[in-house]
Structures are given as C-alpha cells and as structure tokens.
Amino acid sequence: MVDAAEATLQLEVVTPTRLLVNEPVTQVIAPGSEGYFGVLPDHVPFLTTLKAGTLSYWKGTTERHLALSQGYADVRGDRVCVLADSAEAADEIDVARAERARQRAERRLQEWSAGSDAIDFARAQAALQRALARLEVAAKIH
Numbered sequence: 001m002v003d004a005a006e007a008t009l010q011l012e013v014v015t016p017t018r019l020l021v022n023e024p025v026t027q028v029i030a031p032g033s034e035g036y037f038g039v040l041p042d043h044v045p046f047l048t049t050l051k052a053g054t055l056s057y058w059k060g061t062t063e064r065h066l067a068l069s070q071g072y073a074d075v076r077g078d079r080v081c082v083l084a085d086s087a088e089a090a091d092e093i094d095v096a097r098a099e100r101a102r103q104r105a106e107r108r109l110q111e112w113s114a115g116s117d118a119i120d121f122a123r124a125q126a127a128l129q130r131a132l133a134r135l136e137v138a139a140k141i142h
Contacts, residue, residue, distance in 0.1 A: 007026070007040075007041035007042070007078075008024035008025060008026055008041060008078070009024070009025060009026075009028070009039065009040070009041045009043070009077075009078040009079060009080055010022070010023070010024055010025075010078060010079045010080070011023060011024075011025045011028055011057055011080050011082070012079070012080070012081045012082065013055065013066060013068075013082045013084065013087050014081070014082065014083050014084070015083075015084055015085065015086055015087050016085070020066065020087050020089070021057075021066070023059070024059070025057045025058060025059050026040075026041070026058045026059060026060060027039070027040055027057065027058045028055070028056070028057045028080050029055070029056045029057070030050060030053075030055050030068075030073050030080075030082065031050055031051050031052065031053025031054060031055065031068060031133075032048050032049070032050060032051070032073070033048065033049040033050060033051045033070075034048075036053070039075055039080050041078050042077065042078065043075050043077075044075075045075055045076045045077065046075050047072065047073070047074050047075070048072070048073050048075075049070070049071075049072055049073075050068060050070055050071045050072060050073055050082070050084065051070055051129065052067075052068060052069050052070060052126065052129035052130045052132075052133045053067075053068060053129070053133050054066070054067060054068070054133055054136050054137050055067075055068050055082065055087070064089070065089075065090055065137045065140050066087050066088060066089055066090075066137065067087065067088045067090075067093060067130075067133040067134040067136070067137040067138075068082070068084045068086070068087050068133065069084055069085040069086040069087070069126075069130050069133075070084070070085055070126070071083050071084030071085055072084075086130075088134065088137070089137075090137045090138055090140055090141040091141060093134050093135075093137060093138040095135065095138045098131050098134040098135050098138065099131075099135065101127060101130070101131040101134075102128060102131035102132060102135060104127070105124050105125075105127040105128035105131055106128060108124035108127075109121070109124050109125065109128065112124060
C-alpha cells in the first residue's frame, strides 16, 4: 500500500500545439467554469469545462503554475487530463505583451459599456481573463 504522503496522480496538460505537462503530481487546482476545484489522488471521476485562469500543481512541496485559457478537464482515478486552447508556464510569459493585452481588453470593454455596437463583449471579456491569468502566473516568479 502506498503512503498517502507519497500518492500521486498523472497530470497531462495538452494544447492544440503541444504537450506542456506529463508528470506525476501530488495535487492539482484548476479554474473550472463554476469556480476553482482541487484534485488529489483517488479523486472521484468527472469531466468539466475550464475558464481562463491559473492551474496550480504540486510535486511534493514544489508548487508550479500555468496560465490557461478555456478548455476541459477530465479526472479519472489517478489521472487528470487538461485540454486547453492555450497554456503557458510562468517563464514563457511575456509580461509586457500580457499587460498590453489587458489594457486593450479593458479599453474595448469600456467602449462597449459606452454603447459601442462594434465591440464583441464576450470576446473582449475572454481576452481580459486570459491576460489577467497570464499576469497572475508571471507575477508568481517575478
């Protein structure tokens, strides 16, 4: 029998262009569309949608973070598979670019609230959430 302190689950984080993570971890916290959720080894199986946010995971006491866009999480026993439109590790994030994206999205949302019909609210809001997730993850290492 495996000691609970040594129990792991396999985390896979996949985007359309790459496999970002494929390793055993001790815990995962992900941005579900209804709020953040945590997964430990031997979790009950479920499938859920993800919103843009920070995916955090631990290997023992080492904590790591990824900025995710929308996607899906499939939890089955000792395996978590995250399929996301995009995912970035903190050291891959261009902070200046993410800040410009945040400012651009906020400007578009202000134009929408001022009555502009040319602004796609859902798209601007999603862009803002992606930019904020990227900035949050980047801040964790800077």
